[in-house]
Amino acid sequence: MVKLPSQSYVNGLTTSNLGTPDYELLLKQHESYVEALKSCGVSITCLQKSEEFPDSTFVEDAAVLTPEFAVITNPGAETRNGEIVEIESVLKDFYEKFHYIKTPGTLDGGDILQIENHFYIGISERTNEEGARQLKEIVESEGYQATIVPLQKFFHLKTGIAYLGNNAIIVAGEFINHPEFDQYKKIIVSEEEEYTANCILVNGSLIIPKGYEKTKRQIEEAGYKTIELETTEFQKQDGGLSCLSLRF
Numbered sequence: 001m002v003k004l005p006s007q008s009y010v011n012g013l014t015t016s017n018l019g020t021p022d023y024e025l026l027l028k029q030h031e032s033y034v035e036a037l038k039s040c041g042v043s044i045t046c047l048q049k050s051e052e053f054p055d056s057t058f059v060e061d062a063a064v065l066t067p068e069f070a071v072i073t074n075p076g077a078e079t080r081n082g083e084i085v086e087i088e089s090v091l092k093d094f095y096e097k098f099h100y101i102k103t104p105g106t107l108d109g110g111d112i113l114q115i116e117n118h119f120y121i122g123i124s125e126r127t128n129e130e131g132a133r134q135l136k137e138i139v140e141s142e143g144y145q146a147t148i149v150p151l152q153k154f155f156h157l158k159t160g161i162a163y164l165g166n167n168a169i170i171v172a173g174e175f176i177n178h179p180e181f182d183q184y185k186k187i188i189v190s191e192e193e194e195y196t197a198n199c200i201l202v203n204g205s206l207i208i209p210k211g212y213e214k215t216k217r218q219i220e221e222a223g224y225k226t227i228e229l230e231t232t233e234f235q236k237q238d239g240g241l242s243c244l245s246l247r248f
């Protein structure tokens, strides 16, 4: 599931100092993202743009999905919280079983990484302790395991880590030597290329941001097939490749 970016995107939330996004270029980059997913054999549900929610193209933050159930989050940024209404109504076409993160708990999907039957739940500026606790309780009640990981610097948990299948992860910054992730094989991303740690494995292809040659080489040497995408306009609003879709 993806959602077209609205014109208001250029006024959305950001902490980066990379300038104002170019809306036309953003649309092109979004279209290439959708095409890349299609080329991996994925069927797409594309939601129309919402001017009232500037950051709503980052659909990943509104839900956490497994094959059996959906968790509707409670996004930690006030201007984003209402995004969950549309996401829940669309997910009703795909899911029967729903769980909810409830106030005072807050949680963004970008803080959740699933590795096989284990959920890693980041505590960040957006996901608070109570939100993390609620999600842990939900997934454990469904037979999954969960570990809560307080973040030091990263914006979201998945800003700095992705699962690559077969017990392997790609990691940057504070996760490189993090004890919770010691048990996995690792591709380590250098500081200058940190942005590439947010990548997505889709049906055997690893979709990565374009322009990070060193990491690309490491990934390809590890045997992954890569698809590179321009991501400059997402990066300007603190977004990465995982944030742009809900994959289920």
Ligand code: CIR
Pocket: 012, 013, 014, 055, 058, 060, 061, 077, 080, 109, 110, 111, 156, 159, 237, 238, 239, 240, 242, 243
């Ligand atoms: C925000 O601040 O919420 C958006 N500008 C960026 C959200 C990125 N989402 C993600 O990393 N999961």
